[in-house]
Amino acid sequence: MAMSLSRLTERTRLMRVALAAAHDGYFVFPLRPNGKAPALHGESRCPGLGVCSAVHQGWEQRASRNPEQIRQWWTARSYNVGISTGPSGLLVIDLDDARGDTPPPQWAGTRGGQDVLARLADAANQPYPGDTYTVATATGGRHLYFRAPADPVLRSTVGKLGWRIDTRGVGGYVVAAGSVRPEGRYQVVQDLPVAPLPQWLVTALTPPPPPEPVERALPAKRASAYVAAIVASETDAVAHATTGTRRNTLLHAANTLGRLVGGGELDEHTARTELLAAAEIHIGHQDFTHVEAVRTVEDGLAWGINHPRRITAHNGPM
Numbered sequence: 001m002a003m004s005l006s007r008l009t010e011r012t013r014l015m016r017v018a019l020a021a022a023h024d025g026y027f028v029f030p031l032r033p034n035g036k037a038p039a040l041h042g043e044s045r046c047p048g049l050g051v052c053s054a055v056h057q058g059w060e061q062r063a064s065r066n067p068e069q070i071r072q073w074w075t076a077r078s079y080n081v082g083i084s085t086g087p088s089g090l091l092v093i094d095l096d097d098a099r100g101d102t103p104p105p106q107w108a109g110t111r112g113g114q115d116v117l118a119r120l121a122d123a124a125n126q127p128y129p130g131d132t133y134t135v136a137t138a139t140g141g142r143h144l145y146f147r148a149p150a151d152p153v154l155r156s157t158v159g160k161l162g163w164r165i166d167t168r169g170v171g172g173y174v175v176a177a178g179s180v181r182p183e184g185r186y187q188v189v190q191d192l193p194v195a196p197l198p199q200w201l202v203t204a205l206t207p208p209p210p211p212e213p214v215e216r217a218l219p220a221k222r223a224s225a226y227v228a229a230i231v232a233s234e235t236d237a238v239a240h241a242t243t244g245t246r247r248n249t250l251l252h253a254a255n256t257l258g259r260l261v262g263g264g265e266l267d268e269h270t271a272r273t274e275l276l277a278a279a280e281i282h283i284g285h286q287d288f289t290h291v292e293a294v295r296t297v298e299d300g301l302a303w304g305i306n307h308p309r310r311i312t313a314h315n316g317p318m
């Protein structure tokens with residue numbers, strides 16, 4: 001009796017967390033109880049029914065501000081609360097604690113994302129961007145919430161700003177304050193209004209402009225040798241990446257190969273296979289998982305395909 005009552009209380013508490021976030025204008029969706037993975041079915045398990053009868057709807061499409069939908073979801077279980085950052089107009093800076101890992105030489109002396117962000121702010125002659133709504137994660141990190149600019153569109157990034165700094169924007173989500181993990185609870189540590197993302201961070205996160213349609217056109221034969229050399233060098237860098245640089249190196253390689261896929265220089269299957277084969281050596285080391293490798297490769301390829309790079313001199317109409 002006591003147990004079912006406490007479960008009911010926990011479920012109600014999390015439902016209120018979700019409803020409050022929606023009331024503040026954020027799009028929410030359920031995460032696994034005590035976890036941070038989405039609880040809505042993924043594309044590989046899509047039943048093709050209901051909301052997915054026409055086409056699969058992922059968590060970003062299904063995240064909702066509708067109280068009826070939220071009550072329905074949280075009536076079922078004690079889900080943690082995910083906030084889909086893209087539709088919510090948020091850009092969240094995710095500062096991870098080093099948790100004992102040695103920083104790469106460039107960031108020697110730092111103890112994680114907070115120190116790295118402080119150095120970046122110093123280097124940019126800007127104050128530390130800490131005057132905003134801030135959540136402490138269950139594992140000692142910090143989530144700094146900002147209002148995303150309308151333009152440019154900022155997608156999520158992994159290690160782009162610096163060591164142990166990720167960002168969650170379009171295509172990303174964060175675990176809301178009030179959610180619980182076995183390690184502890186996500187808690188508001190600064191209940192300030194969400195500040196606009198400072199311009200120096202907008203600039204640092206702005207993707208480079210797409211390249212000219214044809215750059216340095218080479219004859220087809222030399223071009224394919226050139227592409228093969230790029231694939232070899234990027235996958236070699238991934239295979240030899242050291243602790244703490246694995247994700248960044250893999251993301252960079254996936255960006256580079258993705259651009260060649262987008263430009264029609266390399267087929268997507270080859271790019272994915274080569275990247276995952278190179279990353280395999282790292283799986284199981286530190287906290288680098290197969291899921292993380294796949295996600296990094298997919299994110300990197302998707303970005304690259306949107307920023308095509310062409311090497312071959314293409315003849316005739318496109």
Ligand SMILES: [Zn+2]
Nearest residue numbers: 046052056057
């Ligand atoms: Zn589906």
